[in-house]
Amino acid sequence: MxxxxxxxxxxxxxxxxxxxxxxxxxxxxxTYGILNFSNFAHGDIMAxxxxxxLAFLLLLRGLGMSENIFYPLxxxxxxxxSFLLAMAxxxxxxxxxxxxxxSRLRKTGPVTLLVAAVGVAFFLRNIIQFIWGPQPQYYIxxxxxxxxxxxxxxxxxxxxxxxxxxAALLVVFLHLFLQKTRMGKAMRASADxxxxxxxxxxxxxxxxxxxxxIGTALAAAGGIxxxxxxxxxxxxxxxxxxxxIFAAVILxxxxxxxxxxxxxxxxxxxxxxxxxxxSTAYKPAVAFIIMVVMLLIRPRGILGGK
Amino acid sequence: MSxxxxxxxxxxxxxxxxLHGVSMExxxxxxxxxxxxxxxxxxxxxxxxLGLLKPSQGEIIFDGDDITSLASExxxxxxxxxxxxxxxxxxxxxxxxxLEMGAFTSQDDYRVRMKEVYHIFPDLKETRKQKVxxxxxxxxxxxxxxxxxxxxxKIILLDEPSAGLAPRLVKLIFDRIVLINHSGTAILMxxxxxxxxxxxxxxxxxxxxGRNRFxxxxxxxxxxxxxxxxxxxx
Numbered sequence: 001m002x003x004x005x006x007x008x009x010x011x012x013x014x015x016x017x018x019x020x021x022x023x024x025x026x027x028x029x030x031t032y033g034i035l036n037f038s039n040f041a042h043g044d045i046m047a048x049x050x051x052x053x054l055a056f057l058l059l060l061r062g063l064g065m066s067e068n069i070f071y072p073l074x075x076x077x078x079x080x081x082s083f084l085l086a087m088a089x090x091x092x093x094x095x096x097x098x099x100x101x102x103s104r105l106r107k108t109g110p111v112t113l114l115v116a117a118v119g120v121a122f123f124l125r126n127i128i129q130f131i132w133g134p135q136p137q138y139y140i141x142x143x144x145x146x147x148x149x150x151x152x153x154x155x156x157x158x159x160x161x162x163x164x165x166x167a168a169l170l171v172v173f174l175h176l177f178l179q180k181t182r183m184g185k186a187m188r189a190s191a192d193x194x195x196x197x198x199x200x201x202x203x204x205x206x207x208x209x210x211x212x213x214i215g216t217a218l219a220a221a222g223g224i225x226x227x228x229x230x231x232x233x234x235x236x237x238x239x240x241x242x243x244x245i246f247a248a249v250i251l252x253x254x255x256x257x258x259x260x261x262x263x264x265x266x267x268x269x270x271x272x273x274x275x276x277x278x279s280t281a282y283k284p285a286v287a288f289i290i291m292v293v294m295l296l297i298r299p300r301g302i303l304g305g306k
Numbered sequence: 307m308s309x310x311x312x313x314x315x316x317x318x319x320x321x322x323x324x325l326h327g328v329s330m331e332x333x334x335x336x337x338x339x340x341x342x343x344x345x346x347x348x349x350x351x352x353x354x355x356l357g358l359l360k361p362s363q364g365e366i367i368f369d370g371d372d373i374t375s376l377a378s379e380x381x382x383x384x385x386x387x388x389x390x391x392x393x394x395x396x397x398x399x400x401x402x403x404x405l406e407m408g409a410f411t412s413q414d415d416y417r418v419r420m421k422e423v424y425h426i427f428p429d430l431k432e433t434r435k436q437k438v439x440x441x442x443x444x445x446x447x448x449x450x451x452x453x454x455x456x457x458x459x460k461i462i463l464l465d466e467p468s469a470g471l472a473p474r475l476v477k478l479i480f481d482r483i484v485l486i487n488h489s490g491t492a493i494l495m496x497x498x499x500x501x502x503x504x505x506x507x508x509x510x511x512x513x514x515x516g517r518n519r520f521x522x523x524x525x526x527x528x529x530x531x532x533x534x535x536x537x538x539x540x
Contacts, residue, residue, distance in 0.1 A: 182406075182410070185399070185403055185406060185407065186407065186410065188396070188398060188399060188403075189396045189399055189403075189407045191398075192396040192397055192398050192399065193393055193395075193396055193397075195358075195390075195393070196390070196393060196394065196395070196396065197396075197407070198378055198379065199356065199358075199378060199382065199388050199390070200382070200407050200408055200410050200411075200453070201378075201379045201382040201383055201410055201411035201457075202379075202407065202410045202411075203379065256398075
């Protein structure tokens, strides 16, 4: 097949993987902006969300909830409920980790926090592996048949359309929250200048809690959507997500959720489009190269102001 | 009547003590100016009054209450607002959002107060939908002061309000400070443009090496030969 005829299909794959990377990157950028540290556990938070969704799904099935699927999607109401519960539970766990760990280290500086985050990452991954084992786990085992879109020569599964729509909706909700609500504005203000936010009388500890909650709920959504796309989840997949989401954050500009969205899309698309020219095995390297080049030519990122 | 009083403040960063027992007082509706050479501890005094630094000794009395142990947010709520010298705005927020953040702790409708701030700084009304990052230095300073005015404070602490501004804008900012004072807000400011600042101040303090050196009315300090020679550049 010629390069050009493969292009539309790769763009679709790029948008799907970009949606997932963006959801992870937005949360990472928010916490990075306000707390000024690199949360190396963010990838494993995505995996945690994906496995919590699986736990809720099995629980609901165990309770005898019917699986009646939402045709043409491959799943039904139990998956949707598990999705929402897992987002909330992940946010709760992240806030709990912040309370018992990071909040005590806030005054010590970014390196201590970074090391603590690496510890949290190992802890989460091993807890997941301890419970589920290293082998892949499945939400749904049935194979879904892709739709063929005439003229463009694209094949897309209904589940993938669901992934793109859900990611877009979450981004719209986040945008409205950041622009229209008092807490959203306080979050942006704190990311700009947390000392001045305190001087304004903003309770920055509450802002930090909201930031963890929203950032990790979005990460959980990204993790679950990745599970739906890949059909399976493994305890290590959070670690594999870490590089692309960091690349997206740096590309878009640290602290800017809109930059993270843009960066995620660029990383997703460039990873897929690179397969036109180089072996699929090098896909992760593309994110790494973009990150390094960006750090060399414009370290504050596309939309970063700092 | 005394509004704000710092008594024998000793404070610094970590092991390094910057102020070795500084006292000062601002009465209601007064403009008080603190001058002195670099490193005298002027900004440190401001931070101690707002509670960003904890004094190892001394008391801060505001409106008759000892506020030495209160958190900064509580001091803000009691009516002390502070404009730092640098990084005193939220660059990625609009002018209007910056002002809204200034009123964050207030339960009242911030739009009423915002109109009053626009009355003092008409420039801000023109640019209210713009991101502050895009504004000029003078406009940013107006945003910074406007933000601090949003809670209708009893006193506003200004750290170098004219720093880095063109002479025309320095005059404009000082005019506005007098206007703010006329509406009933006491002002405590630190200034490098010492002559101009003392000229409009009711009272002035000269700090040197973390200690009180002179204290007098603004006019008297301007006429004091020693102050003029040493601290006002002859």
